[in-house]
Amino acid sequence: MKSRLGKGLSELFNENNFLDAMDGETSSEISLDDVVANPYQPRKVFDQAQLQELADSIKEHGVVTPIIVKLVNDKYVIIAGERRTRACRLAGLETIPAIIRDYTEAQMMEIALLENIQREDLTPIEIAYSYKAMIDKLGITQDQLSKRVGKSRSQVTNMIGLLNLPDLVQNMVDQGDISMGHARVLSKIKDNDRIIEIAKQVREQSLSVRDIEAIGREEVKKIKVIRKITNEYADYQRDFTQALNMDVTVKKGSVIIKFKNNNELEELLTKVK
Numbered sequence: 689m690k691s692r693l694g695k696g697l698s699e700l701f702n703e704n705n706f707l708d709a710m711d712g713e714t715s716s717e718i719s720l721d722d723v724v725a726n727p728y729q730p731r732k733v734f735d736q737a738q739l740q741e742l743a744d745s746i747k748e749h750g751v752v753t754p755i756i757v758k759l760v761n762d763k764y765v766i767i768a769g770e771r772r773t774r775a776c777r778l779a780g781l782e783t784i785p786a787i788i789r790d791y792t793e794a795q796m797m798e799i800a801l802l803e804n805i806q807r808e809d810l811t812p813i814e815i816a817y818s819y820k821a822m823i824d825k826l827g828i829t830q831d832q833l834s835k836r837v838g839k840s841r842s843q844v845t846n847m848i849g850l851l852n853l854p855d856l857v858q859n860m861v862d863q864g865d866i867s868m869g870h871a872r873v874l875s876k877i878k879d880n881d882r883i884i885e886i887a888k889q890v891r892e893q894s895l896s897v898r899d900i901e902a903i904g905r906e907e908v909k910k911i912k913v914i915r916k917i918t919n920e921y922a923d924y925q926r927d928f929t930q931a932l933n934m935d936v937t938v939k940k941g942s943v944i945i946k947f948k949n950n951n952e953l954e955e956l957l958t959k960v961k
Contacts, residue, residue: 713787714787715785715786715787716785716786717783717786718757718784719782720783721782722763722764723764723766723773723784724763724764724766726765726767726770726796727765728800728825729770729800730800730801730814730815730817730818730821731770731814733862734771734774739771739774740778742772743775743776743778743779746775746776746779746781747779751772751785753772754769754786754787755769755772755784755785755786755787756768756786756787756789757787757788757789758788758789758790758796764786767789767796768799769786793825794825797818797821800818811861812861812862812871813851813858813861815847816847816848816849816850819833819837819847820848822836823848846875849872849875849876850871850872852875853874853875853883854880854883856887857871857883857887865887866887866890869897870887870890873900873901873904874900876904921938928945932956932959934952934956
């Protein structure tokens with residue numbers, strides 16, 4: 689087992705039998721009452737129809753592949769096999785075949801991610817949260833993570849960037865209302881309200897990725913124009929701020945003076961008089 693655990697996730701990914709019994713290993717029947725979920729399980733939503741199909745199959749054929757667990761405080765933490773465990777409970781079983789292994793926290797995270805990536809069950813947002821959790825928990829960089837999961841650095845960066853999206857838009861990505869291409873462009877926009885507005889346009893008007901890229905470019909131009917105008921009045925803004933000792937903003941056609949309380953307002957009135 690040690691030789692496999694020393695490998696990166698991308699190498700393990702290519703071993704089709706990684707989740708099978710290793711040399712000398714045997715499975716044991718353990719009580720489902722003693723089985724608990726992996727805290728690093730990236731999947732948040734399980735398709736109930738698919739679980740029922742698996743439960744029906746298990747009723748007829750049994751559990752073909754044992755789950756993999758780690759013994760922690762008299763409980764068995766699932767390392768791989770969350771769907772099988774849920775399906776067994778749905779089928780009314782009391783026990784499940786399991787292989788007991790001793791993994792580190794880091795390995796538990798990686799294998800939970802591996803199992804789902806192999807079966808392509810994770811949504812883009814679930815993958816993004818998994819990547820972020822691995823970076824935070826393992827103390828690694830995006831570059832190091834990209835090597836461990838066998839993805840390019842840009843792919844990892846783009847996935848994690850999805851977490852900048854408002855929750856509503858993240859749900860739209862998960863539900864397939866907007867594509868990964870749309871989501872990547874939207875994640876570059878800073879204004880959450882604008883992101884939601886454009887995302888709804890994508891869904892309702894079937895806008896292409898190029899369409900929203902064009903919208904983004906136009907908004908960047910507007911921002912640059914606003915910044916240019918602001919810069920034209922930078923000297924005036926600085927002088928007003930120093931003279932009044934208050935927060936002053938100068939825009940085309942207006943001077944905005946911010947005050948914290950009535951005392952500051954009274955002081956401003958005195959200075960103006």
